[in-house]
Amino acid sequence: MPVELFIGGAWRPASDGARISVADPATEQEIASVASGSVADGLDAVTAAHRAGPGWAATAPRERAEILRRAFDLMTERTDELAALIVLENGKTLADARGEVAYAAEFFRWYSEEAVRSLGTVQTAPSGTNRILVLRQPIGVCVLVTPWNFPAAMATRKIGPALAAGCTVVLKPASETPLTALAIGGILTEAGVPAGVVNVLPSARSGPVVRAMLDDPRVRKVSFTGSTEVGRALLSGAAKTVVSSSMELGGNAPFLVFADADLEAAVDIAMVAKMRNGGEACTAANRFYVERAVADEFTALLTTRMGGLRMGHGLDEEVALGPLVNAESRDKVAALVAQTVAMGATAATGGSIVGGTGHFYPPTVLADVPPGAPVLTQEIFGPVAPVVAFDGETEAVALANDTEYGLVSYVCTGDLAKGLRVAEALDSGMVGLNRGIVSDPAAPFGGTKQSGIGREGGHEGMLEFTESKYIAVEW
Structure with missing residues (x-):
């Protein structure tokens, strides 16, 4: 069971030695001590993702797809192991945990299929003077912040489309449930994801660490699932460097x-x-x-x-x-x-x-x-x-x-x-x-009003991790 930070393809302790105590909600007993990343660790993770970005973006869509498909297979094979881990750190029932693992793995399968469908467009300009060529390109380094209630599914719902689009990521899981996220990081590596493409950074210092990453100009996307209150704060922080933001917030x-x-x-x-x-x-x-x-x-x-x-x-x-x-x-x-x-x-x-x-x-x-x-x-x-x-x-x-x-x-x-x-x-x-x-996974998930911005799942979910580039060309 991994309990260290996962940065640049390597497991390592926090730079200052800080740890998070993870407890079983049913017994209130500690089940693991996990590294708690610092601001320096967060910026190291951004560096690793930035360095890995060009190579991953240039990887053939089919190759990215096959890696995601292998990740789906590995998660499915390890359903019982992952479900038990979710129960221990989250508290949900075994039936709910098994259902979550199946749902979470499906995002890897769905986006393995979508990876080869990042379609652009070409058309003649209305004036007839040129062609309008539109490409979909990966947006770049993405910071993914996930909650404790679905520690597997909220991670894969963001990682799957980001990797399919050709982006690299830093995943910051909730302090209550870091073990599942770290396990998924290991599975993705086993599936063939190159070093630095996926980084997992548990931290009890979420505010300072995430703010530092959003202030880094190399970060071009933040995707957050959590409370509306925290979402507002992240949107405010993202405004400083105009970071593209997807927010899945509270509900009623x-x-x-x-x-x-x-x-x-x-x-x-x-x-x-x-x-x-x-x-x-x-x-x-x-x-x-x-x-x-x-x-x-x-x-x-x-x-x-x-x-x-x-x-x-x-x-x-x-x-x-x-x-x-x-x-x-x-x-x-x-x-x-x-x-x-x-x-x-x-x-x-x-x-x-x-x-x-x-x-x-x-x-x-x-x-x-x-x-x-x-x-x-x-x-x-x-x-x-x-x-x-x-x-x-x-x-x-x-x-x-x-x-x-x-x-x-x-x-x-x-x-x-x-x-x-x-x-x-x-x-x-x-x-x-x-x-x-x-x-x-095949449907666009998201809300109106203060329940969020953007959509996860479906084809729309991958488009959230792309930029449209328009090329005016004559031939």
Whole structure:
């Protein structure tokens, strides 16, 4: 299990010897001590990526594609090993971790196919005087900053398209979950990625290290997944050197259930949309708006399903809900619930911290949630489902859109025309229509408003790592 920085194809300790203690959220025990990169280490990683850039950009697209395909194969072969590592440092269940590894590996396969499709264009100028030739060229050195909730998938979703486009990268994973990122760095090297093309820099000093890299004129791209607050700060820093920025930020996903929906199916969909990764996902359903005629029935069905989930260590195959990633996350969820109950909501199940070791919070359903309650205005990032009744399609859309975020929305209805009409009216970058998962490596992932800038996945995901060069030519 790699625990050092990965810079220029070599494993090395931090320049000042600093370390990060990585703990199992279920036991609160240290599982590894990982090197914590300094500003100097960050700039060394940029140097390594910069030096490797011309050679990687000149590598034939087919060769880049074959390397990514080998990385997919290696990740797939090591699913159990990687899944166990994710459980230990992140806390999610084994089933969720296996699903993440499969999803993460798929980005390498998808972009192995896209690597040979970085298509330009040629056309005659409207005046007829010349041809307009447009090339897609790699943007250059990319700084990739990833969160702890999907330590494998958030890394591959950025590394895959960057490498396919011909870019080199410095990956800065979250301090809570650096082990998975380091393991992926090793897999890419084994797959044939040349030294310096991929660098992995765990660091507990994220702010100073990332700022120093963004201030370096050799860095031409930053891709960040995380909170809107941190995203704003990174955008401000990127403005100094006009660094191209892709931001996948916070969410506050509405989940709309209309009276004509199959309620049993709607609850199945809700459990996926809410409880994937224990609710610690930017795509997690955050606010449940249910048409008044079926609100009580839906709440009762959801309460039964949520209350029946077994909680424990994620390595236990029978466990359906692991701990939250750390005590701060657990306490934030507990505070949101307590504030909402104090405003008049009722905890139909759960609603308070479980005692003992580990950062556990029980599956919770809140009924009679009043307007303006904290769980409706803030991203919960935990296993809590607040339910609010609505009257009619117009009110449902208005409630759903009443947020500064616009990442994803969910709609359950038996009327396809209504579903499509509502989906078009929702102000979000993605909509799950009678479906609890929207993420797919072949689809453009991203949001509107303060949920982000740009798209990841699909063909659009690779274009984020390219520059268009226009050549005016006559022949």
